[in-house]
Amino acid sequence: MSAVRCIDLCKTYRQGDQDIKALDHVDIEIVEGDFVCLSAPSGGGKTTLLNAIGGLDILDSGEVWVAGQRIDCMSKGELAGLRLKQIGFVFQAYNLIPVLTARENVEFVMQVQGVPADERGCKSEAILEEVGLGGLGDRRPAEMSGGQQQRVAVARAIVSRPTLVLADEPTANLDSKTSGELIELFAELNETHGTTFVIATHDQRVMAYAKRLVKMLDGRIVDDIDKRAG
Amino acid sequence: MNITLRLAWRNLWRQPRRTWLTIGAMVFSNAILVFMISLQFGMYELMIDNTLKAFTGHFQVQAPGYKDDTKMRQIVPNAESIATEIREATSLEAVAVRSATFALASSDDRTYGIRVFGVDPANESRVSTIPSLVSDGRFPDNRDAQEIVVGSVLARNLRVGIGDELTILGSGRGGSFAAAVATVAGIFDSGVIDMDRSIAEMPIGFFNDVFYMDDAAHAVVVVTPALALIEDYRATLESVVAGHDGVVLQDWDALQPGLRQAIQADLSGAFFMYGVLVVLVAFSVMNTQLMSVLERTYEFGIVMSLGLTPGRLGRLVILETALMGLAGLLLGALVGGLITTWFTYNGFSFPGMDQMAANFNLPSHFYPQVSLLTLFAGPAFVFIGSIISALYPALRVHWLHPVEAMRLA
Structure with a gap:
């Protein structure tokens, strides 16, 4: 079954006097449990495609379906609900909430979901342990290294077991060791929980783990390699 | 949290x-x-x-309509007995009868239109600050004394001092001519120009004789211990007033809308x-x-x-x-x-x-x-x-x- 289906997506940005086509008639279908890497040079459209799949951006035209629901015509509130329950985001710049501790950042989404405090506490402890941050739950983001912050961001993205995780350059600010550990964590979650991963990256190590590699250029998909097939 | x-x-x-x-x-x-x-x-x-403590009081028992049209004939009959009833029903001491009329006051040199009040010397100081504001002379202590207390501005205008005589001319309760000579016993200074210029007070017994009031008065003035307490006394006062025909209870708000x-x-x-x-x-x-x-x-x-x-x-x-x-x-x-x-x-x-x-x-x-x-x-x-x-x-x-x-x- 399709986790994501995009039909004829178009998105144009205005930059100065120029119109830049970030998405140019993009069609893509991603099945549940897939591990997809979107690869493109800067400005190739991979972040815009991720944002479109996550319902973060407004498209010029086209249809986006996530978990069987058409999301491009949803209201802001409906999109927020979808993201809250079904989608986990991992950003390049970690994007933790600075005034909350690591544990509170992880619990944030669950708390918004209305998960009871006891259950939240157990889940957050377990996920922090799983990402190798056991015992660091009371630290605020400013007191953690980049790698630790990214692990917290990953823990936050997956703690409520979303069916889809969208990651935008998750290893860009990490050293090679931490990057490797993070990607192994993604791969493990993909294998054990069947979580669908869509990762925008140009990191070769990440691409090595991908089951499917989608290459983009100037807002168009130029290559789509299913490694399982080959 | x-x-x-x-x-x-x-x-x-x-x-x-x-x-x-x-x-x-x-x-x-x-x-x-x-x-x-x-x-x-x-x-x-x-x-x-x-x-209110200067003159009006917190409540007054009056004839209906007297508040808006202070005619001499709009009286409270048996005013003294109503005052006594109020004292007994409420345990308030600050209850006094009072009458009022307009008159001409003449000294040797000048004549002015004034408002003359007949007050009970024994109780007026409990409902009004005027007796305590006498700055020259004294306030009368005998209800039948042929004496008068005038405001400081009025005394100046009439050019009178303590011991001088004033001739009071006005109408009696029945419309007849009323006249008397009163000795200036005191001069009060309230600080309120209007009061000091136009008000005079004489003992109620003397006032009743001059203006043919008999036992009637124009108001029974009641002062409660504090403004905030007036509602506590209202019901009792109303029940006393209800026992008498031809009188109504007015509170300070009705008496002083300004x-x-x-x-x-x-x-x-x-x-x-x-x-x-x-x-x-x-x-x-x-x-x-x-x-x-x-x-x-x-x-x-x-x-x-x-x-x-x-x-x-x-x-x-x-x-x-x-x-x-x-x-x-x-x-x-x-x-x-x-x-x-x-x-x-x-x-x-x-x-x-x-x-x-x-x-x-x-x-x-x-x-x-x-x-x-x-x-x-x-x-x-x-x-x-x-x-x-x-x-x-x-x-x-x-x-x-x-x-x-x-x-x-």
Whole structure:
């Protein structure tokens, strides 16, 4: 079954006097449990495609379906609900909430979901342990290294077991060791929980783990390699 | 703790100096409001009390219609027995009968139209401050003495002093001619020009003889221990009055409608100034919250992408403002309350106030009146104003789109 289906997506940005086509008639279908890497040079459209799949951006035209629901015509509130329950985001710049501790950042989404405090506490402890941050739950983001912050961001993205995780350059600010550990964590979650991963990256190590590699250029998909097939 | 509340609280202390400055503005304005409103209410009570204790009293038993048309024939029959009944029913001592008419007062040199009151020397000092305001001579102590007390301005105008004689000419109760010669026993100085210029008082026995009043009077004046207690006595007084035909009970508000109107006019002017203060604080809060929202635009984009609705983020901004407003309200009420309480014991005055206050028969020091209303009414408006001012920053957040927010930042 399709986790994501995009039909004829178009998105144009205005930059100065120029119109830049970030998405140019993009069609893509991603099945549940897939591990997809979107690869493109800067400005190739991979972040815009991720944002479109996550319902973060407004498209010029086209249809986006996530978990069987058409999301491009949803209201802001409906999109927020979808993201809250079904989608986990991992950003390049970690994007933790600075005034909350690591544990509170992880619990944030669950708390918004209305998960009871006891259950939240157990889940957050377990996920922090799983990402190798056991015992660091009371630290605020400013007191953690980049790698630790990214692990917290990953823990936050997956703690409520979303069916889809969208990651935008998750290893860009990490050293090679931490990057490797993070990607192994993604791969493990993909294998054990069947979580669908869509990762925008140009990191070769990440691409090595991908089951499917989608290459983009100037807002168009130029290559789509299913490694399982080959 | 609820996540929105926790976020709101911690967000406030990201920029502690800015938060404290905003709370400081609220505390300052709230303290001023508490003090000013308390002072104003204290002044009003003093004004009412002084005015009523000077002459009118808290209640009067009168003939129906006498309040609006003070005709000589509109009398309270058996006034003394009604006064006695009231004293017995209420245990109040401050009950006195009183009559009044217009007359011409002539000295050797001049003649003036005046209002003459017949008062009970034994009880008048309990319902009126005029006996205690006699600055020259004395107040009569015999109800049949052929004596008169005049206001200081009237004495000056008539060119009379203690021991001089005044001829009083007027109409008796039945319309007949009434005339008497009275000796000036005292001159009072109330500080209220109108009273000092046009009022004279004579013992009620003498007044009744001159104006053919028999046992009747025009009013039975009642003063309760405090203005705030008048409602406690109303029912008893009404039941006494109900036992007599041809009389009604009037309270101070009906007897002195101008007093309440003057207070309301003063309140309107003051509230306009308070409103300006609230608006200024509200703009300061709006500035703070707008800066705070603009600084966190990227972060708002992030939490929206995590699934927080724009509405919830808007509520977060409102909640942050509410927390600041609550701190400002409580601290402002506390600071204002402490300052005002000090003045309730020590009085408030400023240079030149003695003269101004004397013109209104008021003391030289005002005593603010602290109550829950004066403590929290002003700060509550500042709080509401702050919340309203946070609506625009909250709406800006509400209108944000996640990617747009991250890109704007």
